Amino acid sequence: MNINEKFLQVVIGIIGNSKGEFLLSTRHTKPIYNDYLEFPGGKVKSSETNEDALIRELREEITISAEEFYAMDSIVYQYDNLDVELHPYRVISYSGKPVANEEEDIIWVSKKCLEEKKILPGSVAVIYDLLS
Known part of the structure; x- marks a missing residue:
């Protein structure tokens, strides 16, 4: 990794429901990979x-x-301009109802439909893990 490259530590919450769907959000306001x-x-x-970051981010983003x-x-x-280390967490239980709290929409997507959606490239490996 070059000095000019960025390396981000990122946590994500994998949240499912009783219908076998997973909660995803839409990147409406991002300069890259919009929508x-x-x-x-x-x-x-x-x-x-x-x-701690997972708890904070889920509270901020989906309440x-x-x-x-x-x-x-x-x-x-490795994206074009930065490297991301993605730390996925499978969320088993939570309190509250998921509601988009930032400038994004949230949707529930079935396992079957996951492969048909435009998913952020870094998350695709997580999707394959869920489908296996």
């Missing part, structure tokens, strides 16, 4: 653990409090 779908989550601040979750295998993805 792609992604799992809710975001950047880990230097002062927090991945778990839920993650109560029980476990880490899945981390993934490193």
